Amino acid sequence: VTSLWCERVLVGGEVRHDVRLVADDDGRIADRRDGVRPEPGDVRLGLVLPGFADTHSHLFHRVLRGRTHGDGGDFWAWRSEMYAAARRLTPELYQRLAVAVFGELVENGWTAVGEFHYVHHRPDGTAYPDHDMELALVSAALEVGIRLTLLDTCYLAGGIGAALSADQHRFGDAGAEAWLDRWHALRSAIERATSDAPDLVTLGAAVHSVRAVPPDAISAVLAGLPGDVPLHIHLSEQPAENAAAESAYGRTPTALLRDLGALSPRLSVVHATHVTEDDIRAIAEAGATVVICPTTEADLGDGIGPALDFAAAGAPIAVGSDQNAVIDPFLELRGLEAGERLRSGRRGRFAPADLLSAGTGAGYRALGLGQSAMRVGDPLDLVELDAASSRTVGSRVEQIVLAATGSDVVSVHVGGRRVHTRGSGRAAERYATVLAEFGDDASGDRSGARPGTGNA
Numbered sequence: 154v155t156s157l158w159c160e161r162v163l164v165g166g167e168v169r170h171d172v173r174l175v176a177d178d179d180g181r182i183a184d185r186r187d188g189v190r191p192e193p194g195d196v197r198l199g200l201v202l203p204g205f206a207d208t209h210s211h212l213f214h215r216v217l218r219g220r221t222h223g224d225g226g227d228f229w230a231w232r233s234e235m236y237a238a239a240r241r242l243t244p245e246l247y248q249r250l251a252v253a254v255f256g257e258l259v260e261n262g263w264t265a266v267g268e269f270h271y272v273h274h275r276p277d278g279t280a281y282p283d284h285d286m287e288l289a290l291v292s293a294a295l296e297v298g299i300r301l302t303l304l305d306t307c308y309l310a311g312g313i314g315a316a317l318s319a320d321q322h323r324f325g326d327a328g329a330e331a332w333l334d335r336w337h338a339l340r341s342a343i344e345r346a347t348s349d350a351p352d353l354v355t356l357g358a359a360v361h362s363v364r365a366v367p368p369d370a371i372s373a374v375l376a377g378l379p380g381d382v383p384l385h386i387h388l389s390e391q392p393a394e395n396a397a398a399e400s401a402y403g404r405t406p407t408a409l410l411r412d413l414g415a416l417s418p419r420l421s422v423v424h425a426t427h428v429t430e431d432d433i434r435a436i437a438e439a440g441a442t443v444v445i446c447p448t449t450e451a452d453l454g455d456g457i458g459p460a461l462d463f464a465a466a467g468a469p470i471a472v473g474s475d476q477n478a479v480i481d482p483f484l485e486l487r488g489l490e491a492g493e494r495l496r497s498g499r500r501g502r503f504a505p506a507d508l509l510s511a512g513t514g515a516g517y518r519a520l521g522l523g524q525s526a527m528r529v530g531d532p533l534d535l536v537e538l539d540a541a542s543s544r545t546v547g548s549r550v551e552q553i554v555l556a557a558t559g560s561d562v563v564s565v566h567v568g569g570r571r572v573h574t575r576g577s578g579r580a581a582e583r584y585a586t587v588l589a590e591f592g593d594d595a596s597g598d599r600s601g602a603r604p605g606t607g608n609a
């Protein structure tokens with residue numbers, strides 16, 4: 154039995170002292186006592202926060218970090234460089250890159266990740282024999298010890314009414330039914346691959362966007378997926394997606410989803426940057442989660458989404474690292490608050506406790522993982538933080554989310570198991586070898602860059 158004793162725990166906006174946590178066989182919290190002394194054999198920790206959920210990641214975009222900032226350009230120019238990186242992925246390279254990215258995630262305090270995965274097939278669109286790309290991600294998560302929700306993504310069209318481009322062939326399936334068949338077969342394959350650690354990997358689902366999946370296919374996905382499977386979708390990241398939906402369907406992407414019955418508590422809408430007041434109301438009333446990706450939205454010049462308006466309307470807010478130009482839960486949460494401050498000219502738009510719950514509990518729920526609130530039954534996923542570093546010393550613990558960075562992570566536990574200790578991370582050395590295989594021209598050929606209608 155794993156037992157942990159924490160000097161201080163910050164959860165729900167409050168600091169608790171002398172907290173003892175005991176894990177059950179599934180790595181969930183079986184018992185919690187506050188105000189108790191440690192017992193022999195307890196792992197002793199200092200300041201502890203619940204584990205952070207990176208609710209939206211495309212891990213292979215990490216290849217572009219620090220390589221695409223020199224030539225200006227826009228989202229569409231960046232996307233053509235991203236496609237060049239996607240062309241190079243093999244199952245073996247994807248697995249090694251995933252080990253490095255998942256390692257960087259854990260080193261910085263993310264304990265769970267929702268990988269929005271669409272690189273399913275070979276570059277020519279033919280299938281791998283046994284879910285090779287998906288099982289590469291599963292194997293990487295098991296190696297690193299991060300909790301993975303694999304959001305296998307339905308991606309059928311290159312735009313509304315447009316076929317997949319040559320670069321997009323490997324993302325596609327023959328149709329919604331073919332995608333559903335593959336999804337169900339994948340679920341069995343994952344069960345076989347994770348029999349030793351059944352709770353660590355969850356199969357979720359995604360619809361890429363309303364431009365990449367036609368309305369009848371979205372309906373088929375909704376009908377064919379079990380009701381408890383989390384479903385994610387890119388929504389209104391770029392104004393061009395809204396214009397295309399208005400022109401084809403006479404309504405916003407959100408209104409289209411509402412009319413298809415897609416808006417529900419199981420749905421997470423990613424970005425929701427360019428939305429109307431009606432859109433905000435419809436998403437909030439349905440109980441869908443809004444996933445904001447502050448560092449990516451800033452990096453790609455998407456704009457600042459109305460996160461506070463969503464929160465005021467009652468929608469849960471979660472955060473994601475998306476293109477992984479930054480991997481740091483504290484910087485995402487600060488970016489969420491910073492956007493609101495820059496827009497409003499006022500401070501304290503999101504309370505520190507609300508930022509923490511966006512990074513922890515809301516993200517876990519959106520990934521189908523229950524809570525991350527250190528209650529009995531929650532996954533025993535937690536992050537130990539250095540409260541005396543040059544960044545954090547002097548901070549009030551309740552506000553430490555606005556002072557710390559991933560560099561202040563001392564140790565990380567997932568399912569009660571220690572998966573990282575500061576100074577022992579291997580992400581950098583793993584990147585050094587795997588990134589070299591993408592060469593100096595990961596940027597690829599820019600001639601394909603052209604205005605499109607949304608979402609990477």
Ligand SMILES: [Zn+2]
Binds near residue numbers: 211269
């Ligand atoms: Zn995305």
